[in-house]
Amino acid sequence: MANVVENRTFTGERAMYKVSDLVIKNCTFEDGESHLKHAQNVKIEKSTFGWKYPLWHSENIDVSGSTFTEGGRAGIWYTKNIVVHDTEYNAAKGFRKCEGVFLENVKIPDAKETLWWCRDVTLKNVTATGDYLFMHSSDIKIDGLTLNGNYPFDGCTNVEISNSRLESKDAFWNCENVIVRDSVIVGQYLAWNSKNVTFINCTIESEQGLCYTEKLTMKNCTLVNTNLAFEYSTVDAELKGRILSVKNPAGGRIKAEQIDELILDSTKIDPSKTHIDCPKIVKRTEEITDKAAL
Secondary structure (H helix, E strand, C coil), X not given: CCEEEECCEECCCCCCCCCEEEEEECCEECCCCCCCCCCEEEEEECCEECCCCCEECCEEEEEECCEECHHHCCCEECCEEEEEEEEEECCXXXXXXXXXXXXXXXXXXXXXXXXXXXXXXXXEEEEXXXXXXXXXXXXXXXXXXXXXXXXXXXXXXXEEEECCEEEXXXXXXXXXXXXXXXXXXXCCCCCCCCEEEEEECCEEECXXXXXXXXXXEEEEEEECCCECECCCCXXXXXXXXXXXXXXXXXXXXXXXXXXXXXXXXXXXXXHHHEEEECCCEEEEECCCCCHHHC
């Protein structure tokens, strides 16, 4: 049976260095770096972390009902198999180069530069605010993420997202193997320079979105206030409603109810490589002669 440490306050560097097989309850970790560095098989309940680097190089950690304050920045790095639930994580730059991360019912009000270079990550019912969430991470499964922050998921691979809302400029850049279901995405320049990206039952609002994307698939999606979409992308899209403009797709199929402007510049692409299935095209521009519009 694990030992229990309860109702204590810890200060000083590495106050509980390399502990193992421990339950920590109602404790406070104040000034002093790396309190639980190299910890193993530790369960933490209703505790507060107020200083830097509390859980580095640790393994098999369970944190519940706890708080990481702003002072606990860069709190969880190089750690394997960590579960965090019902917790408020207020510190920036959390979770770097971690493997086996599970977050449920977690609030991250300062998610700046968080979850970088991580692998095997699961999120359920997470709210986050901050730029550059999930950079260069892989094998990600998300159900219920509410994000307000730009540049998320840059350079990620093997991502599955459902039931989420992302208000995010430049989401999913330089990605490979992304599936987003039943979600809302609002932000400019969505999914540029990516490969194997699929949106199913999604509502998307994006200026110049979905460009330079290889093997883009869209099923039963709505593009709200979306213009200059699909430039140089290979696409298989079935869309509801109206698209403001489609510009120079590289190939594939686009099925939509209405396109206000279809731009197919034969000096840039081969229009015959893209099948457009749309009963109402308000304006068709077959060649761009105004250099300022390029």
